[in-house]
Amino acid sequence: MEKILSHKNDTIRTSLCQLNGDLAQEAVQSFRNITGYMGDRSTTKGAVDHSLKLLNNMLLAPEDLRDEVYCQIIKQTTKNPSVDSNIKGWELLAILAGSFPPGEELKPYVMHHCAAEHGRRHSNPKVRDYAVYVLHRIKKVCRLGPRREIPTPVEIEATRRLLPLNVRVSFLDDRYITLPVDSWSTAKELEGRCAKMLGIKDGTPFALYEVSTEEEERVLEPEERILDLVAYWTRLETDERTRKGKMANIEEFRFVYKVRLFLDVPDDDVAGVHLMYIQATHDVVDARYPCTDNDSITLAALQVQEEHGDYPGPLGPNPLTGKVSKYIAKKYLEEKGEDVLEDSITKLYQKLTGYSKREARLSYLDYVKAWKIYGSxxxxxxxxxxxxxxxxxxxxxxxxxxxxxxxxxxxxxxxxxxxxxxxxxxxxxxxxxxxxxxxxxxxxxxxxxxxxxxxxxxxxxxxxxxxxxxxxxx
The missing domain is CATH 2.30.29.30 (Pleckstrin-homology domain (PH domain)/Phosphotyrosine-binding domain (PTB))
Structure with a gap:
């Protein structure tokens, strides 16, 4: 029994666990991928390719086969005489633990394997780090369940290095921030990190959206896993480029943090007010609200004041010159013409001298909040x-x-x-x-x-x- 449960370089002829004929054959192939990844046998494929093939086979596999794979890796990381092979085995265990859980009966054995390795006096320091890492991931995967998508090569590489993956979260004013996520980070967790980084006091009004280059958007469900979405987008892009060609224009996606609920934000929540203001200017310029000519000119002047401060005078450069389209909806620009609108906005802009950035933002928000359609x-x-x-x-x-x-x-x-x-x-x-x-x-x-x-x-x-x-x- 000890020999069966210990490392071996040779391939296996049948499964370690009792499986039916078809699953037993799949188990043999899985062991080949495991030993190929670990370097226990010569292969022309890279380590990541072996892990991707293994994950692809396990994505919809029954629990019995998934447990078999866990048992195989435990076997290959038990009494392994090769330091490099052993480290690779623990790498692979970490990758799998970020994708699907062991069954309830097997879970305590996997946990014990990790805890025992971490407590082993002469264990390799890197292996001990992996053991703690896997222990943490096993707890999460058992609580949240299996992934919907195969991790991307970038995520796999981050897991091998015991590092989080950075994702970009955009805002409606073209700014963005990057935040760390792991295999189990949810939309709700990432929303919380966005609010914390921005300094927003109450994140209730705001949410993460999936936004495409074709201007389609949807709010993310709280428990959606961020890296499953990234993997899904990557798969769609790969399929589209295979079908249309590498240089073709295809639909792309991004995360956008913006207003979902147009609730009153206290004036002292500076970051929250700023995000509400960004949403308001975006929606006005995007013609999401029916505005009169006077509405458009007034709001444009307030936006210029907020962005550039006081009017520089007749001798200074007018920040509106050549940029009216940034502050006015396209349909009004086409109706009135850029020169006429620039003149009208500038006249009102001059009267706003002395308004601070904060006052301009609050005045803009007070103006649009009076509309029946605001925040719809x-x-x-x-x-x-x-x-x-x-x-x-x-x-x-x-x-x-x-x-x-x-x-x-x-x-x-x-x-x-x-x-x-x-x-x-x-x-x-x-x-x-x-x-x-x-x-x-x-x-x-x-x-x-x-x-x-x-x-x-x-x-x-x-x-x-x-x-x-x-x-x-x-």
């Missing part, structure tokens, strides 16, 4: 059994309620304030709002595939309103 998340939907609405509408959900908007005329067709909403709900392809009172209620159904996100946003706003109401009562 937009969802296309099809009203069901309702003759009052056209066949397609836009539901604009914000902190005040739900607006039904005509997508062509931009007219408000109906408004459901939260005070009048009795309940609401969703299914996979619908969203429903119930308004009225105890004696009379009206249900309005909408067909949409975004019901889950709509439901989540409404719930968040209603819960916030209820919390404020309770706080006021006390």
């Amino acid at each position: 998340a937009y969802f296309f939907a099809e009203p069901q059994s309702n003759r009052e609405f056209p066949s397609a509408v836009v539901l604009a959900i914000n902190s005040k309620g739900i607006l039904v908007v005509d997508p062509d005329t931009k007219d408000y067709l109906a408004e459901y304030t939260y005070n009048n909403v009795v309940t609401w709900g969703h299914s996979q392809n619908s969203f429903v709002v119930v308004t009225g009172n105890i004696t009379r209620r009206v249900k309005v159904y909408f067909r949409t595939e975004q019901g889950k996100e709509m439901n989540s946003i409404v719930r968040a706003y209603v819960e916030k309103l209820m919390a404020r109401s309770e706080a006021g009562d006390t």
Whole structure:
């Protein structure tokens, strides 16, 4: 038995555990990948290639085969006479522990193997580091479950070096930060790190989004694993380039940290106010809100004041020259012309002399908050059994309620304030709002595939309103 459970250079003829014929053959191939990675046998493939093949075979494999692979690596890291091979074995164990868990019965044996190696007096220092690292990863993978995607080569290399992987998180003003993540970092955890790095006091209004170069976006679920998303994007890119060619323009993705819930942020939360301001300027210039000419000019002047400070005078360079498109929505620029708008904005900009950066931001936010449509998340939907609405509408959900908007005329067709909403709900392809009172209620159904996100946003706003109401009562 001791010989069976100890390192060997030769390949195995059948599985270590009792498996059926097909799985036993897969187990033999897995052992070849393990020994190839560890350098126990000569091979033309690199170590990372062996690990990727092993992970690919294990991604959808049954638990019995996954446990077999854990047993094989434990075998190869037991009484291994080669220092280099042993280190490689522990590297591979760390990689696997970042991808799928051992079964409940095997888990204590894997944990014991790690703890025993760490406690061994004459153990190689590097192996001891791996043992602690694997112990930590086993606990996490058993709690969170297997990965959905095969780790990227970059993630595998970081794991081999016992290092986190840095990911870029962008903002709407083209700035970005890089933050460390590991195989188990979730969207919720990364949101917390973003808020902490920026100095935001309350991160509730903000969330991480997946944003594509085709301007499609979705908010990340709290428990989504960041590196699974990165691996998914990498796989999509590889498939697209294989199909279209290396130089083809393909859809790419990035993480964006921005406003999800347009809640009131205290003025003393400087970082939070700044992010709300960035969102507001982006949405105005992107024409997400219907603005009058006066609105556009006023907001542009405030934005220039916030960014550049006081007007430099007739002899100084006007920061608006050649850059009006940065502050004005494209449709207004096309209607009025750049020279006319530059002149109008400059006249108001001159009157803002003395406004500090903070005052300009707060004034901008106060201006847009007065709009009924401010802070709306937009969802296309099809009203069901309702003759009052056209066949397609836009539901604009914000902190005040739900607006039904005509997508062509931009007219408000109906408004459901939260005070009048009795309940609401969703299914996979619908969203429903119930308004009225105890004696009379009206249900309005909408067909949409975004019901889950709509439901989540409404719930968040209603819960916030209820919390404020309770706080006021006390």
